Amino acid sequence: MRMNLPLLVAGVALLAALPAVLPGGLLIASIQMLVAALFASAYGMLSGRAGMLSFGHAAYFGMGAFATVHAMNAFGGSGLLPTPLMPLVGAAAGLAIGVVAGWFATQRSGTTFAMITLAIAELLHALAPQLKGLFGGESGISTMRAPSLGLSFGSTTQVYYLTLVWVLLSIALLYFHTHTPAGRLTLALRENGHRLRFLGYNVHGLGVSAFAISAMFSGLAGGLQALSNEAANYAVFDAGVSATVVLNSYIGGVGSFLGPALGAALMTFFGYAVSDATQSWLLYQGVLFVLVMMFAPTGLSGLFGTGVRLVEQRGWRPAVFSALLVGGAAVLLTAGGVFAVELLQRLCSQDYRALAQAAAELPAVTLLGRPWSPTSVSTWMLPASLLACGTVLVFVARRRFGSAA
Amino acid sequence: MDTFVFSLLNGTVYGLLLFMVSAGLTLVFGMMGVLNFAHASFYMLGAYFAYTLQGPIGFGPAVVAATLLSGAVGVVVERWFLRRVHHHGHAHELLLTFGLSFIIAETIKLFFGNYPVDYRIPPALDFAAFTIGRQQYPAYRALMAVVALAMFGALWLLLTRTRIGIVVRAAIYRPRMAQALGHNVQLVFMGVFGVGAALAGLAGAIAGAFYTTNPNMALEVGVMVFVVVVVGGLGSLGGAMLASLLIGVITSLAVSVDRSLADLLSVVGAGAWAEAVGGLLTLKLSSLAATLPFALMLLILLVRPAGLMGEKA
Numbered sequence: 001m002r003m004n005l006p007l008l009v010a011g012v013a014l015l016a017a018l019p020a021v022l023p024g025g026l027l028i029a030s031i032q033m034l035v036a037a038l039f040a041s042a043y044g045m046l047s048g049r050a051g052m053l054s055f056g057h058a059a060y061f062g063m064g065a066f067a068t069v070h071a072m073n074a075f076g077g078s079g080l081l082p083t084p085l086m087p088l089v090g091a092a093a094g095l096a097i098g099v100v101a102g103w104f105a106t107q108r109s110g111t112t113f114a115m116i117t118l119a120i121a122e123l124l125h126a127l128a129p130q131l132k133g134l135f136g137g138e139s140g141i142s143t144m145r146a147p148s149l150g151l152s153f154g155s156t157t158q159v160y161y162l163t164l165v166w167v168l169l170s171i172a173l174l175y176f177h178t179h180t181p182a183g184r185l186t187l188a189l190r191e192n193g194h195r196l197r198f199l200g201y202n203v204h205g206l207g208v209s210a211f212a213i214s215a216m217f218s219g220l221a222g223g224l225q226a227l228s229n230e231a232a233n234y235a236v237f238d239a240g241v242s243a244t245v246v247l248n249s250y251i252g253g254v255g256s257f258l259g260p261a262l263g264a265a266l267m268t269f270f271g272y273a274v275s276d277a278t279q280s281w282l283l284y285q286g287v288l289f290v291l292v293m294m295f296a297p298t299g300l301s302g303l304f305g306t307g308v309r310l311v312e313q314r315g316w317r318p319a320v321f322s323a324l325l326v327g328g329a330a331v332l333l334t335a336g337g338v339f340a341v342e343l344l345q346r347l348c349s350q351d352y353r354a355l356a357q358a359a360a361e362l363p364a365v366t367l368l369g370r371p372w373s374p375t376s377v378s379t380w381m382l383p384a385s386l387l388a389c390g391t392v393l394v395f396v397a398r399r400r401f402g403s404a405a
Numbered sequence: 406m407d408t409f410v411f412s413l414l415n416g417t418v419y420g421l422l423l424f425m426v427s428a429g430l431t432l433v434f435g436m437m438g439v440l441n442f443a444h445a446s447f448y449m450l451g452a453y454f455a456y457t458l459q460g461p462i463g464f465g466p467a468v469v470a471a472t473l474l475s476g477a478v479g480v481v482v483e484r485w486f487l488r489r490v491h492h493h494g495h496a497h498e499l500l501l502t503f504g505l506s507f508i509i510a511e512t513i514k515l516f517f518g519n520y521p522v523d524y525r526i527p528p529a530l531d532f533a534a535f536t537i538g539r540q541q542y543p544a545y546r547a548l549m550a551v552v553a554l555a556m557f558g559a560l561w562l563l564l565t566r567t568r569i570g571i572v573v574r575a576a577i578y579r580p581r582m583a584q585a586l587g588h589n590v591q592l593v594f595m596g597v598f599g600v601g602a603a604l605a606g607l608a609g610a611i612a613g614a615f616y617t618t619n620p621n622m623a624l625e626v627g628v629m630v631f632v633v634v635v636v637g638g639l640g641s642l643g644g645a646m647l648a649s650l651l652i653g654v655i656t657s658l659a660v661s662v663d664r665s666l667a668d669l670l671s672v673v674g675a676g677a678w679a680e681a682v683g684g685l686l687t688l689k690l691s692s693l694a695a696t697l698p699f700a701l702m703l704l705i706l707l708v709r710p711a712g713l714m715g716e717k718a
Contacts, residue, residue: 053496055503104703107710111440112639114499115631116706122628123699130692239624243507250500283511290504294486297493341515348516 015164019157027156028228029272033265034160034167035225040249040264041171042217047246048254049178050210051190052106053114056121057218058241062128063097064090064219065226065236066135072143072227082148087166087223094219095212102211106204109193121242128234140233143226163224170217175257177213186210247289253299262301280341287337322397329393336386342367343383347374407537412657418546420653421553425608426626427633427645428560429601435640436577436597439498443482443506444605445627451475451606452613452622453513456524464527468610475606476599483598488591506623514620521619549611556604557646564642573597577640632698636705638715647713652698659694 018030039061046052064087071080071089080089105116128135135141145153153159177183188196189206197203226232235241245264252263267285274281296303310319346352346365356362364371372379430444454471455464462470482505490497526545533541564570575583576593584590613622633652637644705712 051496053499104706107706111434111438111495111499112635114440115635116702118628119632119635119699119702123696123703126695126699127693239628243503246500246503247507280511280515283508283515286504286507286511290486290501290508293497293501293504294489297490297497345515348518350518 012168015168016161019160024156027160029269031156031160031163031228032225032272033268034163035221035228036245036248036264036268037261038167038170038224039218039221039245040252040260041174042214042221043245044249044252044254044257044260045174045177045217046210046214047249048260049183049190050186050207050214052109052207052211054105054117054214054242055114055246056117056119056242057214057245058237058239059101059121059124060094060098060215060218061222061225061241061245062124062232062234062236064094064222065232066141067093067219068223068226069141069143069232072146073141079146079148083145083153083227084148084151084162086227087220090223090226091216091220094222095216098212098215098219099208102208102215106207106211109207118239118242121237121239125234125237125239128237135234136232138234140231140235142231144230145227159228163228166220166224170220171261174217178257182206182209247285250299251285251289251292253301255298256301259299259301263299266300278342278345280345283341284338322400325393325397325400329390329397332386332390332393336383336390339367339386340383343372343374343379407540408661410537411540411542412661413654414542415546416654416657417650418550418653419657420650421550422608422612423626423629423633423653424646424649425553425556426605427630427637427649428556428642429604430630431634431637431640431642431645433598433601434634436573437594438495439487439502440495441598441601442499442502442627443509444502444601445623445630446506446509447475447479447602447605448609448612448626449513449620449623450478450509451609452524452618453517453522454606455610455613456522456618459524464530464614468607471610472603472607475609476603479602480595480599482602483595487598506627510620510623517620519620521617524613524618526614545615549615552607552611556607560642629698632702636702636712638712641712641714644712644714652701655697655701656694659697660691662690
């Protein structure tokens with residue numbers, strides 16, 4: 001893999017400069033993006049490089065979060081370790097549970113592996129609310145960041161830098177792992193486990209090690225989240241957490257090293273940005289995931305590679321033209337789809353149903369600052385025509401650039 | 406004693422319900438090697454279809470229509486989604502169905518809201534079948550069991566006694582050879598996928614009225630069905646039946662046991678120590694009931710990795 005050093009330095013510098021330019025709310029979102037990026041990187045290491053599809057990574061994330069919370073509360077609130085080193089506890093917890101779970105899960109490969117990981121996560125999710133001492137029951141456990149090393153860790157900026165340092169360090173370590181012999185063997189495990197066994201390697205041990213390392217960094221991400229939220233609830237074991245990391249990683253593209261991290265950062269950002277505007281964000285996320293799986297199996301980061309290839313094959317002008325065509329189609333289809341979904345969502349909401357019942361007719365709904373009557377044809381013509389134009393553009397693009405686009 | 410018989414019966418009925426959902430899953434897996442993550446979504450779709458149609462066309466026709474509609478959705482998923490990504494491999498297909506299950510759940514939330522809908526047993530079917538002691542047993546539960554058993558019998562006869570069954574089994578065993586002999590294996594795949602989805606839809610339409618119908622039901626049943634399929638052995642219909650009953654009965658019986666590990670340890674004189682340790686040791690078995698299937702699955706994977714009746718290791 002080629003690493004563009006100037007680009008990398010610029011990226012890190014940008015991340016380091018963020019607190020100076022961003023308002024507080026966005027900075028908290030940035031912390032969440034960083035945590036999601038690390039979690040997705042850890043996940044991508046297992047599913048992309050080792051070829052093991054896990055549907056239960058919330059278990060290791062959650063264990064990391066709870067271990068960190070307990071460590072912060074240890075010794076009457078003074079903490080087991082200085083605050084900046086707290087995520088190490090999360091990493092240790094993730095590693096410990098990862099070794100045990102990995103030993104079970106990697107007994108089998110492929111589909112069965114996926115089901116076992118799901119079952120382990122569900123086991124924890126079912127058990128956690130019962131064990132009140134460990135997981136705090138329904139209400140969870142809260143904690144406080146203790147001042148340490150002359151820093152209070154009271155401001156968001158300090159937490160941001162702490163998170164940034166840990167995330168960059170972890171991603172660098174994960175990258176370093178891909179270059180070690182163990183990392184290369186992980187790749188071999190994905191490609192051909194049988195041959196690896198014939199060559200005399202301990203395949204089960206390798207699987208467990210890959211699993212445990214992924215779980216360790218997931219635990220670290222969980223620890224960072226607990227550190228930033230100053231609380232942990234058994235909801236971190238929820239199947240939704242496992243699902244989100246799968247969707248994020250594959251939308252970003254597990255084929256490249258930074259794909260999952262970029263995908264997770266992007267999706268977390270969008271999730272934050274649109275959380276007020278829509279209730280259907282998860283639906284859009286799922287649709288995007290299915291579209292990526294069907295039409296761009298290498299993920300969004302793979303699209304970049306496709307673009308580069310297009311430029312090399314046909315030159316700048318046709319490449320830009322086709323990119324504009326595809327981009328235009330995407331914009332039209334998205335606009336039409338989102339409009340239709342939002343309209344339906346408002347029409348199916350309970351408030352609207354009560355309103356319609358009371359008025360004995362179908363009142364207009366407000367969207368984009370103007371009313372839309374559900375009975376008039378023009379309301380439905382708008383999304384339909386947007387979708388139709390988008391589809392036409394897709395067909396044009398496919399005819400012109402059938403092989404590359 | 407009455408309670409014991411009742412939990413046993415309830416567990417059996419729940420197990421039969423699990424079997425109705427897992428039968429399709431295990432057949433599809435045995436045939437195409439695809440673990441269909443969206444399978445339990447068909448169960449949920451069945452319940453919601455039946456709930457929507459129940460008003461206009463009545464309960465019985467609604468159940469039939471829901472079964473057919475779920476099957477149709479299954480056919481669409483196989484024909485226009487799975488087949489397109491088949492060449493990317495099984496992991497890719499698994500991920501695609503995972504995404505589809507996500508979309509189905511979110512679409513249902515979009516149309517019906519986040520809360521359980523008011524889908525109930527029709528009054529005509531809401532009576533007691535028989536009485537043991539002073540407790541009455543609802544006829545609807547018995548009806549669910551009858552439907553599941555009839556389905557098991559029909560599937561078994563279809564697969565072992567008819568010409569279609571021979572072709573399907575051939576396509577499961579050696580797809581390429583069956584294709585070379587002139588059978589349309591693609592069509593068989595689509596048919597099996599559709600039938601599996603329809604069976605799950607039927608289970609949902611019937612069970613949704615008895616249990617609750619909400620957007621989380623797919624996940625709850627789906628996870629349990631995966632456990633059933635792993636415990637029973639992937640691709641084995643008999644194994645699915647056995648594992649479903651086992652899990653149904655175990656969870657149902659565990660709910661009524663008000664004992665903990667500490668009580669067991671006190672027999673050997675370690676009760677006080679266990680009370681002092683707390684945590685897992687003092688939890689009542691009844692509150693652990695939800696975790697027992699997963700523990701059973703891990704146990705099975707340890708002692709018999711291929712599942713109770715599975716052959717493929």
